[in-house]
Amino acid sequence: MTEPLLTPDFLRRLDRLELETRRVLGGQVKGERRSKRKGIGLDFADHRHYSRGDDPRHLDWNIYARLERLFIKIFHEEQDLQCHLLLDTSLSMEFGDPNKLLFAKRLAAAIAYVGLRRQDRISLTCFNQVSGERFGPARGRPHIRRLLGFLDKLKASGETSLFAACRECAQRVSQRAVIIVVTDLLDPAGFDGALRQLVRQSLDVFVIHVLSPQEIEPTLRGHLELCDVETDHKVEITANERLLKIYRQHLDALCSAGQAFCLRRGMQYMLVRTDTPIEELVLMRMRAAGLMKG
Amino acid sequence: MNFMQPLALIASLLAGLIVLMYLLKLRRQREQVSSTLLWQKTIEDLIANAPFQKLRQNLLMYIQILALLAIVIALARPTMWLNTQVQRSRIILIDNSASMNAADGRNGMTRLEEAKAIASELVGNMQRGDQFLIATFGGSPRVLQPFTPEKATLARAVRAIEPTEAAGQIREALTMVRGVRKAVDTDKSQVQLTIISDGALGYLGNLIQKNENVQFFGVGSEGINCGIIAFDARESFEHRGQIQVFAEVENFGEQEVTQLVRCLIDGKQASIKEIKLAPHGRQGVIFTDLGASAQTRKVRLELAGAKDLLACDDAVQGVIHFAEKTRILLVSRGSFFLERALALAPGVTVARVDPDKYQPAVDYDLTVFDGFSPPKIGAGKYLFINAAPHVEGFSAGPKPLAMQTVLDWNRIHPIMRYAELGDLAVAKVLDMKSPDWMIPLVDGEVVPMVLAGERQGLRIVCIPFDLFDSDWPLQVSFPIFFSNAINWLLGAGEGSVQAVQHLTGDMVRIEGLRIGEGEQLAIKGPAGRSWRFEPNTEGSVFFNQTLNTGLYDYSAGGKTLGSFAVNLLSREESNIKPIASLTTGERQIERVVISRQNREIWRWFVLAALALLVLEWHIYGRRSWL
Known part of the structure; x- marks a missing residue:
């Protein structure tokens, strides 16, 4: 039996939370x-x-x-509060230990659980080039079980298509809403153009950048042929200290660029390692970042 | 299709190397990553920051171009001047004469050591199919190693060359190798003659032909030397029992030198003189009336002044045998000049008898027949003048030969020492035939004019003309010749040698040995070396190991029989100034430092191309870190 995405204990602690937005937003129906x-x-x-x-x-x-x-x-x-979750389910998320996709699914489940508990309108869109599965919009506690079931069944496939997902989301959401993008930002097309689609006064955007420890601190050594899980593109390297140092510099540059981009455009950016306990992330870091309160 | 070098096909095995390289190709471990986006940037950054980045970008291209160039150059069959030769056969004549002991070679080596180094280098540069012959010509020519292609054997022969203190015998060596060359010379390849010497070779005449392939390696750099070039020691004519010593010293350097000439008798200093020698000047030194008391005296003369590069010509030795009373029977009708000449010899008593009254007698040490030949002679010592001995092999023609002049004479034989016969003219000479064992000493136009020889206890000197039919008695050489002849004829006493001093390289004959059966003659040389010989049936020993200057003592059964001295006394050897070229006849062979000839080197370029391709493959295999 697979481990549930959210443990009962964690769910009990989530009951006290509600989604927070920095902007006063207006929903379509009466809410809380x-x-x-x-x-x-x-x-x-x-x-x-x-x-x-x-x-x-x-x-x-x-x-x-x-x-x-x-x-x-x-x-x-x-x-009510409209909250749209954009979840990266490309093959690049099926990597790392702890797995990035599993971590992202748990995170999305926690956020959606909090929203559904508080009568917020929750929708969840998975993006990759192969399929664009969607949950919601849904409102109210009766949808929690369905949501968890939906997330449980999610599988990684295809290449990252962040731009298409953001554009589609921006077109679909006409009112004020909270957009939470959970991705590893490893899109060959870059993330600037994609996230720029979400720059709008009515949207409160959170970018949660998920990376595994193997990506942040690779332990590769020797003559290797690196194979991209998404594109099957191969790169031959001789991993040594010098090479890894340069790699880390490029990774830092990617994270810094994401943070700077979000800061300039009023978005919230959060870099998350998958070995971070989900409870710590949701109960502490997200509350500190202003995405949760309670 | 034929192959010039079928062995090169072995190189096709290198294909195995290529297969091996492919088998050993760098196998990279495959590793899946979430994205190669950052890794790609990392690699690009690494390339961009790498030194000589522009060069590295095209490194493979450059290597391929270099490999192509190497192949193209190899196809052009390049050649280089290398230490090698295209000759298939080479005769290396190494001078190990006295002058080669001068220590002015490279790096403090002697000239001989330098010559050996050159020879070793030539041997080391031999190619497949080459064959060398190693010979030396110090003292007497010797073939140390006949033609062989084996480098190790040749190198061993070169290493075994020892220095001598003898004069170089290049003429004899060239004559010796001539036969060898004819046997090996072919139309396509001529034997190369390589002479390694300092140039103290003397006159070569026309020994080397114009078309002969000769190479001359010169060794040595300086010519500072002062040496004794002539020496004689004898009992004084005026004062019997006293010793006279004569020597001539020559300075071969460019600076004036002052030399002390010290004379030692039996190891004790008897006299000393100082002489000054101008550059290239020479001076005679005479020591007279040096006291002596015993029968035999060992005389040594040495230069005690400035040191020079060659030591073996700075001292000479001589052994003087004081003459005992000798009786000579002159069978003649009267010859004033002859009687005077015979009486001049020290310690000699001459008795004259008419041919008619001649009776063979044993009381005389020497019998001189003048114009008369007894019908039979026994063992003994005889001097025949104007008569043919009645001995098997001798015969005189009915008519004498008129007006004969001297063509040449033997300058080496002890009888002809210091005798100059160039102006001798003879009106009538016996048309005499002589046996083979008689050596012509003076060659006339038709027959020999003086002969000497010995056989089975018979020792004969023969002058086939009447002294009064010639102008000889009026020449200086006349008394000298008779003095020498008497010494030679009488010198065959027990354990005696032909002369008191010899030149290095000479053959010394010790004769009249009467030693017990099973006993041997022991000869002890100057450098502590010793030899043992058994006398032949005539009681003689021939000794040719006179390669070092000094005194040689010989003994038998613990009893010392005598000594003889060996000296260099060679102007050619003492003049150690290296020559720039070898002159022989009309030909001048320039001195070369090392032999360099064109040699094909395309193989190296092919190997370089192969190495470059391997390098290119290796870099291509590891291109990720470029």
């Missing part, structure tokens, strides 16, 4: 999140003069008693 819109809700916002047709249930009778004038109470309307 205060929006800018005024309407029916729990949080008092203001008073205004009564006018014909207003619901008499919202009259503030206390003010009428003091001033003998009719005022209507206005509340912040509570709406």
Whole structure:
């Protein structure tokens, strides 16, 4: 029996969390999140003069008693949060120990679980060149089981197509939303053009850069023929200290470029090693980064 | 199709090397990675930062071009001047004469050592199919190694060459190798004659022909030397029992030198003189009236002044045998000059008798027949003048030969020592035939004019003309000749040698030995070397190991029989200044330092091409780190 993506203990701890966004967003339906819109809700916002047709249930009778004038109470309307998860399921994610795809699936499951628990609209899109499987949009706890089942069945295939995934997401999402991209950014076409598709005032974008320890600190030695799992492209190397040092410099440059790009465009960037405990990542680092609260 | 070098086909086995290289091709371990994106950039960065990056980018191309060039050059059959020769056969004549002992060769070597080094180098550069002959000509020519293609054998022969203190015998050596050359010479390849010497070779005449392939390697660089070139020691004519010594010293250097000439008798200094010698000057030194008391005296003369490059000509030795009373019977009708000449010899008593009254007698040591020949003679010592001995092999023609002149004479024989006969003219000479054992000493136009020889206890000197039919008695050579002749005829005493001193390389005959059966004659040389010989049936020993100067003592049964001295006394050897070229007849052979001739080297280029291709393959196999 395969290990569940999220352990019951971790799920219990996730129950206390909710998705956080730096921007006040407006959903399509009533939810549990205060929006800018005024309407029916729990949080008092203001008073205004009564006018014909207003619901008499919202009259503030206390003010009428003091001033003998009719005022209507206005509340912040509570709406749901739209959260789109873009999950890289290309073959390059099927690498590392701990496996990058498994780690990404756990992370996506945790985020989606928190969102569904809080009545947020959650959708999950897997991107690779072969298939574009999608979950949602879904809202509410009844979808949690289905979501976990969906993630469980996900398999890596094809090459990375970050650009197509981001463009499709940007076209599909017309309202304010949180976009969480979980990828290793190892796209031969680069990530700049892809992420630029998501630069919009209404979108709060998180880029979670997932790398395995074998990618960050390779332990290769000797004469090797490196084979790309996605493209089958081969590179012959003689791995020595000098070569590995240059490799690490290029990796640092990739991470720094991703961070700088996100910073300039108001996105959040987070580099994550797959040997990081998922609990630590979600409960601590994501809360610190402002993606979770509670 | 034929192959010039079928052995080269063995090189096809190199294909195995190529197969091996492929078998050993660098096998890289395959490793899957999530993406080669960063690795590709890493490799590109490594290439970009590598030194001589531009060059490295095209390194394989350069190597291929070099390999191609090597093949093209090989096809052009390049040649180079190398230490080798195209001759298939070579005769190496190495001078190991006295002058080769001068220590002015390269790196402090003697000239002989340098010559051996050159010979070794020539042997080392032999090619397949070559054959060399090694010979030396110090003292007497010797073939140390006949023609052989074996390098090791030839090198061993070269190493075995020992120095001598004898004069070089290049003429005899050239004569000796001439026969060998004719046997080996072919139309296509001529034997090359290589002479390694300092040039103290004397006159070569026309011994080397114009078309002969001769190479001359010169050794030596300086000519500083001062040596004794003439020496004689004898009992004084005026004062019997006293010794007279004569020597001539020559300076062969370019600087004036002062020399002390020290005379030692029996190892004790008897006299000393100082002489000054101008550059290339020579000076005679005479020591007279040196006291002596015993019968035999060993005289040594040595130069005690400045040291020079050659030591073996700085001292000479001589052994003087004081003459005992000798009786000579002159059978003649009267000859004033002859009687005077005979009486001049020290310790000699001459008795004259008419031919008619002649009776064979044993009381006389020597019998001189003048114009008369007894019908029978026994064993003894005889001097025949104007008469043919009645001995088997001698015969005189009915008519004498008129007006004969001297063509040449033997300058080596002891009888002819210091005798100059160039102006001798004779009106009538007996047309005499002589046996083979008689050696002509003076050659006339038709017959020999003086002969000497010995056989079975018979020792004869023969002058086949009347002294009064010639102008000889009036010449200086007349008394000298008779003095020498008497010494030679009387010198065959027990254990005696023909002369008191010999030149290095001479054959010394020790005769009249009467030693017990089974006993041997022991000869002890100057360098501590010793030899043992058994006398022949005539009681004589021939000794030819006179290659070092000094005194040689011979003894038998523990009893010392005598001594003889061996000296260099050679102007050619003492003049150690190296020559720039070898002159022989009309031909001049320039001195060469080392033999360099064109040699094909295309094989090296083919090997270089192969090596370059292997290198190219290797770099291609490891191209990832380029």
